[in-house]
Amino acid sequence: MSVQCGIIGLPNVGKSTIFNILTQMTVPSLNFPFCTINSNIGFSIVHDTRLIQLKNIVSPNKIIPTVVKIVDIAGLVKGASKGEGLGNKFLREIKEVNALIHVVRCFKDDSIIHVQNRVNPIDDIDIINTELIFSDIDLCEKNLSILNNFKGQNKQLVLEEKKLLKKCLLNLKKFIFLRKLNFSFQEINLIKKFNFLTLKPTIFLLNISEKKENNIYLKEVKKFLNNDIVNIICPTILNKIKKKQNIILKLSKIIYSIYKILNLKTFFTVGKKEIRAWSFIKNSKCIDVSKIIHSDFKKGFIRAKIISYIDFIKYKSENSVKKFGKLRLEGKNYLVQDGDIIHFLFNL
Numbered sequence: 218m219s220v221q222c223g224i225i226g227l228p229n230v231g232k233s234t235i236f237n238i239l240t241q242m243t244v245p246s247l248n249f250p251f252c253t254i255n256s257n258i259g260f261s262i263v264h265d266t267r268l269i270q271l272k273n274i275v276s277p278n279k280i281i282p283t284v285v286k287i288v289d290i291a292g293l294v295k296g297a298s299k300g301e302g303l304g305n306k307f308l309r310e311i312k313e314v315n316a317l318i319h320v321v322r323c324f325k326d327d328s329i330i331h332v333q334n335r336v337n338p339i340d341d342i343d344i345i346n347t348e349l350i351f352s353d354i355d356l357c358e359k360n361l362s363i364l365n366n367f368k369g370q371n372k373q374l375v376l377e378e379k380k381l382l383k384k385c386l387l388n389l390k391k392f393i394f395l396r397k398l399n400f401s402f403q404e405i406n407l408i409k410k411f412n413f414l415t416l417k418p419t420i421f422l423l424n425i426s427e428k429k430e431n432n433i434y435l436k437e438v439k440k441f442l443n444n445d446i447v448n449i450i451c452p453t454i455l456n457k458i459k460k461k462q463n464i465i466l467k468l469s470k471i472i473y474s475i476y477k478i479l480n481l482k483t484f485f486t487v488g489k490k491e492i493r494a495w496s497f498i499k500n501s502k503c504i505d506v507s508k509i510i511h512s513d514f515k516k517g518f519i520r521a522k523i524i525s526y527i528d529f530i531k532y533k534s535e536n537s538v539k540k541f542g543k544l545r546l547e548g549k550n551y552l553v554q555d556g557d558i559i560h561f562l563f564n565l
C-alpha cells in the first residue's frame with residue numbers, strides 16, 4: 218500500500234493545478250472556488266537515481282519505482298469545522314491521508330478570485346490552521362465526554378486516555394498543533410486511534426507565479442513558517458519547461474520532503490525480471506518490511522539476504538559481492554537500512 222498525501226488549502230489557491238503537475242494528470246483547475254468537490258486521486262512517482270544505476274548493472278526487463286498517492290481535497294473555508302462550505306466532508310477526507318501538503322497562495326493576480334477578496338498568505342494559513350485545530354478540539358471534547366461516561370472494565374486505560382486527551386486539549390486551546398508536542402512512546406500508541414488532523418506530518422507548498430527573487434510574500438511567509446518544512450512551486454514556470462528531466466528534478470524536492478516528514482526510506486529488490494523500489498518506515502525490522510511485498514513473506518519468514526546499495530554498485534554482481542564477504546544473512550529483527558537490496562527467504 219502506498220503512502221497517501223492530501224493537498225489542502227483555501228479554495229482556488231492552485232491545489233488542483235499542483236495536483237496535475239505532481240501526478241501528470243489533467244483534472245479541472247478553473248478560476249472559481251470549489252471547482253473541486255469530489256477529491257481527485259493520482260500517483261506521483263518517486264524518482265530515485267539509484268534505480269538507474271542498478272539498471273545499468275543488471276539490465277532488467279522492467280523497473281518499478283515507488284509512488285506516493287496524492288489526493289486533491291476540496292477547498293476549505295472559514296467555519297468548515299462547524300459545517301461551512303464543504304465543511305465536514307473536507308475534514309473527513311483529511312483524516313484518510315498519512316500526510317498533508319498545505320498549499321498557500323503567494324501570487325498576486327487580480328484576475329484569479331480569492332475567497333477573502335485579498336491576497337494575504339499568512340492570514341490564509343491561519344484560517345486553515347484554525348479549522349484543523351477546531352476540528353481536533355471537537356474530537357477531544359467528544360472523546361472525553363465518552364470516556365467520562367464509560368462504565369466498562371479497563372479503568373486504567375480510560376484514565377490514561379483521559380490524561381492524554383486533556384494534554385491535547387490544553388495545547389490545542391493555546392493554538393499549538395499536536396505535531397509540535399512531545400509524546401512518550403506509550404502516548405504515541407494511545408493517540409493513534411483518534412486520528413487527529415493537527416498531528417499529521419505537513420509540508421507547506423507556497424504557490425508563486427514568478428521567480429522566487431521577485432515574489433513579495435515569500436520572505437515574510439517563510440519567517441512565519443520558520444519551524445515547518447516549506448517548499449516553493451511555480452506552476453507557470455514548470456508548465457513551460459520542455460525537458461521532462463528538469464521538471465522531475467523540481468518535483469523530487471517536494472516528494473522527498475514528504476519522505477522526510479513521514480520518516481520513509483527505500484529498499485530495493487533486484488532481479489533480471491525487474492528492479493523495484495519499495496518504501497518503508499525508518500527503523501523497521503526486517504520481518505515487518507517483508508510484509509510490504511507480500512503478507513506470505515512475513516508468515517513464512519526465514520531470513521533475508523542483504524547487500525547494501527553501495528556494495529552492489531562497487532562489486533556489480535551478487536557473486537562478487539559474496540566473494541568480497543559483503544553479502545549478509547540477517548534475521549527478523551535486523552533494522553533495514555536505506556538502500557538495502559533485499560532477497561527474502563521464506564517457507565510456507
Ligand SMILES: Nc1nc2c(ncn2[C@@H]2O[C@H](COP(=O)(O)OP(=O)(O)OP(=O)(O)O)[C@@H](O)[C@H]2O)c(=O)[nH]1
Nearest residue numbers: 228229230231232233234246247248251252253292
Ligand atoms: N496567476 C496564477 N494563477 C494560478 C496559479 N496557480 C493556479 N492558478 C489559477 O488559479 C485558478 C484556481 O486553480 P485551481 O488549481 O483550480 O485551484 P484549487 O485550489 O484546486 O481550487 P478549488 O478546487 O476550487 O478549491 C485557476 O484558474 C488556475 O489556473 C499561479 O501560480 N499563478
Ligand SMILES: [Mg+2]
Nearest residue numbers: 232233252253
Ligand atoms: Mg481544485
